Amino acid sequence: MAEAPLAPAAPLLVVDSLDKVYGSGDTATHALQGVSFEFAEAEFAAIIGQSGSGKSTLLNLLGLLDTPTSGTVTYRGTDIGSLGKPRRAELRNSLIGFVFQFHHLLPEFSVYENVVMPALIAGVPDDAELRRRAEETLGLLDLEGVADKNANALSGGQKQRVAIARALVNRPALVLADEPTGNLDTTNTGLVYDLFRSINEQTGTAFIIVTHDRNVAQRTDRILEVRDGLLIADERNRYIGWGDVPAGARRRQPV
Numbered sequence: 512m513a514e515a516p517l518a519p520a521a522p523l524l525v526v527d528s529l530d531k532v533y534g535s536g537d538t539a540t541h542a543l544q545g546v547s548f549e550f551a552e553a554e555f556a557a558i559i560g561q562s563g564s565g566k567s568t569l570l571n572l573l574g575l576l577d578t579p580t581s582g583t584v585t586y587r588g589t590d591i592g593s594l595g596k597p598r599r600a601e602l603r604n605s606l607i608g609f610v611f612q613f614h615h616l617l618p619e620f621s622v623y624e625n626v627v628m629p630a631l632i633a634g635v636p637d638d639a640e641l642r643r644r645a646e647e648t649l650g651l652l653d654l655e656g657v658a659d660k661n662a663n664a665l666s667g668g669q670k671q672r673v674a675i676a677r678a679l680v681n682r683p684a685l686v687l688a689d690e691p692t693g694n695l696d697t698t699n700t701g702l703v704y705d706l707f708r709s710i711n712e713q714t715g716t717a718f719i720i721v722t723h724d725r726n727v728a729q730r731t732d733r734i735l736e737v738r739d740g741l742l743i744a745d746e747r748n749r750y751i752g753w754g755d756v757p758a759g760a761r762r763r764q765p766v
C-alpha cells in the first residue's frame with residue numbers, strides 16, 4: 512500500500528485577515544483592512560502602493576514591531592499573537608532582518624561593531640564566533656576592507672550595505688526592507704538590488720521589499736500591491752536581471 516503523503520510543511524509566513532486601526536473615534540485611521548496572503552521560504556517579493564496606502568504598517572506587523580488590531584501573523588506554523596513578549600522578541604531577532612530607508616548605523620561605532628549588534632542582542636557570547644559571522648557577512652556584501660572603519664567614515668552606498676550586513680548577521684529566514692533604496696542613486700540602487708538577489712539565491716533568505724521604484728519592483732518574483740489598506744493585487748512577476756530590459760517586457764500572472 513502506498514504510504515500516506517507527508518503533510519506539507521508550514522509556509523514561512525501566513526498572514527490572515529490583518530486589520531490595523533490607529534487611534535480611535537473621529538481620528539481613527541483604518542490603515543489595513545483584511546490583508547491575507549501566504550509567503551514561502553526563499554521567496555523574493557515587492558510590496559508597492561501609493562504613499563499612505565499601508566505598506567509600512569503591513570511591514571511593521573510582519574516584522575513583529577507592532578501588533579494588529581485583529582487578524583493573525585503565523586511564522587512556520589506558530590501564531591505570533593499566542594506568544595508572550597520575550598518569545599516574540601526572540602523570534603523577531605532570530606527570524607527577521609530589517610533594512611530601512613535610512614541606515615540607522617551608530618556613527619561612533621566601527622562597521623564591525625554595528626554589524627555584530629543583533630548577534631550580541633541574540634546572545635552570541637563568543638568573540639571568535641562573532642568575528643566569524645561578521646567576516647562571513649561582510650564578505651557577502653564586499654565590505655571586508657572596511658570592518659574597522661568608523662561607520663560615519665563611509666559613503667552613503669557603503670553605509671546602506673553595512674545596514675544590510677547587520678540585517679543578515681543572525682542568518683534570518685526573512686529580510687523585510689522598507690524603501691531600502693529610497694535614499695540611493697541609480698548605481699547604488701542597482702548594487703543593493705543585486706546584493707539582495709544574490710543573497711536570496713546563495714542563502715535562501717526570503718525578501719519582502721517595500722519600494723516606490725518600479726525598476727526594483729519589476730525585478731522581483733512577486734508583486735503585492737496595497738491600496739487604501741487593501742491588498743488589491745498579488746501577482747507572480749517574471750524574473751529579469753538588472754541589465755536593461757524594457758519595462759514593457761514585464762510578465763505578470765495571478766499567484
Ligand SMILES: Nc1ncnc2c1ncn2[C@@H]1O[C@H](COP(=O)(O)OP(=O)(O)OP(=O)(O)O)[C@@H](O)[C@H]1O
Pocket residue numbers: 533534540541542560561562563564565566567568569
Ligand atoms: N503611528 C501612526 N499613528 C497614526 N496613524 C498612522 C501611524 N502610522 C501610519 N499611520 C497612518 O496609516 C496610514 C498608512 O500609513 P503607512 O505609513 O503604512 O503608509 P505607507 O504606504 O508606508 O506610506 P509611504 O509610502 O508614505 O511610506 C496613513 O494614513 C498614515 O497616516
Ligand SMILES: [Mg+2]
Pocket residue numbers: 566567568689
Ligand atoms: Mg512607508
